[in-house]
Amino acid sequence: MSLATKTETTTAEELAAVRQRVRDVLDEHVTPERLTRHDEEETYDLDLYRALAKAGLIQLEAELDGRRALHQSQTIVLEELGARATSIGVSIVVQYMGVELLHTFGNSMQRDRFLAPLFAGDARMSFALSEPDGGTDVARAMSTHAVAQEDGSYLISGRKKWIGGAMDADFLIVLARTTKIERSAIDGITMFIVPRDTPGIRTNPIDTMGIRALEQCDIEFENVRVPAELVLGRVDKGFRQVLGTLNGERLNGAAVAFGIARGALDYAVEYVKERQAFGRPVGAFQGLQHMLVDASVKIEGARLLLQNAARTSDEDEGASETLSAIAKLAASDAATTATDVGMRAMGGWGFLRQLPMQRYFRDARLYTFAPLTDEMIRNYIGEKHLGLPRSY
Ligand SMILES: Cc1cc2nc3c(=O)[nH]c(=O)nc-3n(C[C@H](O)[C@H](O)[C@H](O)COP(=O)(O)OP(=O)(O)OC[C@H]3O[C@@H](n4cnc5c(N)ncnc54)[C@H](O)[C@@H]3O)c2cc1C
Incomplete structure (x- = not known):
């Protein structure tokens, strides 16, 4: 066996093992009732999150030979979560982003203090940009x-919106303007690591x-003092640093969206096999079948685009950015289509809060x-892929 083929086989086996590990944790912890309860009560399933972290699913790179298959493995984890425990998947997209920012821009003190607890599931972070x-x-x-300030620390003031998980995060990565620069909106912004219990x-x-x-949150910062050693990366270059890691976030968002599409379609297909009308399963009606088929074609297209973008990102991040953008668009389209079709296929039952279709739809x-x-x-693809x- 050639070396290249051997590496491909190893990667495929490792990736299959990662998928199985997520499924094992979900099988052990997740029931439909539990998912419904957390959705209805708007509570975070911390036990599930910790179980995923304990299974090594936040710190993936350690076992995947450096970062060789990091994007592929992250997208597999997130696809599985999107299909079953979507909100946890969304929170892990944020954790992966924190890992990437700390890994890429953090110094050794910052990595020791903030990365290790993230990997262990003992801490969670939120990313505060919007x-x-x-x-x-x-x-x-x-x-x-x-x-x-004169002593090198910074005082942060202002407001952030829509920050996922910030109520009970252990620390925030916050972007704040440090310098007003006339010619460039994206320069002059700095990234800070801010422990959540900092006064203000x-x-x-x-x-x-x-x-x-x-939980999504509004955050107010009033003269929040952050020491100089918690600047993440370079002063005034924080926004550029974030833009440099957006490829991973796009891919990971695409993976959750793809998981939602897959989960919704699987549920709908099982449902239409059982539900009877006019003496046969409703899935026997051609109009319904065609809608489900069209959704599954979008899903298969999104699957291939996502896999291709994740693999290319692992091989050459710079070459993959438009592929990741295309995969994100395809996955978002598959998710909205599959959940819409799922709602139609279930008639009134799609509306029922105890059943998952309306949750997938939302x-x-x-x-x-x-x-x-x-x-x-689309703007990005038009410019970078089509050269317009x-x-x-
Ligand atoms: C549930 C949830 C979780 C979130 N989590 C986080 C988080 O953890 N951290 C964080 O920082 N943010 C978070 N966000 C914020 C999210 O990233 C923003 O909502 C998103 O970037 C869009 O910004 P906006 O809502 O202000 O829309 P706007 O920017 O106001 O856009 C409104 C409309 O204008 C369109 N538009 C704007 N500019 C253009 C253009 N140039 N060309 C074409 N169309 C354009 C947009 O596409 C959109 O249709 C979250 C939001 C939600 C709802």
Whole structure:
């Protein structure tokens, strides 16, 4: 066997083992009633999160030979979670982003202090970028600011919006303006690691229609003092640093969306085999079958695009960015289509809160606008993939 073939086989086996490990944890911990309860009560399933971390599913790279198959393994974990415990999947997208930012830009003190507890499941982080006046154009709109003090520390003041899990996160990665630069909105922003219990931070929950088992929060910062050693990466270059890691976030968002699509379609197919009308299963009606088939074609397309983008990202991150954007668009489309078809296929039963279809339907909306809206992803693909003039 050639070396290349042997490596491919090893990777395929390792990836299959990762998928099995997520499924084992889900089989042990997740029941439909438990998922419904967390969604209805808007509570985070901390025990499930910890079980996933204890199974090594946050610290994946250690066992996958450095970071050789990191993107492929992360997308597998997130696909499985998207299909079953979507809100936990969304929170793990954020943890993976924190891992990436700390791994890439953290110094050894920061990695020791913040990465180890994340890997162990003893801590969770939130990523605080969006603001009330800016999501897509957040850099230009950013009013949260950090002012350097004589002793080298910074005082952060301002507001952030939609920050997933911030109520009970252990620390936040916060972007704040440190310098006003006339010619560039994206320079002059710095990334800070802010322990959640630092005085001057207030969080308030936001009532959202989806991803209800992960609380979204408004955060207010009032003269929050952060020591110089908790600047993450370079002063004034924080936003550029984040842009450099967005490929992984796009891919990971695509993976959760793809998981939602798969989970919803699987559920709908089982349902239409059982539900009877006019003396036969409703799945025997051609109109219904065609809708389900069209959804499954979108899902298979998204699966291949996602796998291709994840594999290319592992081989050459720089070459994969448009592929990841395309995969994200395909996965978001598959998720909204499959959940819409699933609702139609179930008639009134799709509306029932005890059954999961309405939850998939609500949750699928997230990845039409996060981490970037589908419209901005189209702008990006138009410019970078088709070579057209920037459209905004
Ligand atoms: C459940 C949830 C969880 C979230 N989690 C986090 C989190 O953990 N951390 C965080 O920082 N943020 C988070 N967000 C925020 C999320 O990233 C933003 O909602 C997203 O970036 C879009 O910004 P916006 O909502 O302000 O939309 P806007 O920027 O106001 O966009 C409104 C519309 O205008 C369109 N538009 C804007 N500019 C253009 C353009 N140039 N071309 C074409 N169309 C355009 C958009 O596509 C969209 O359709 C979360 C949001 C939600 C709802």
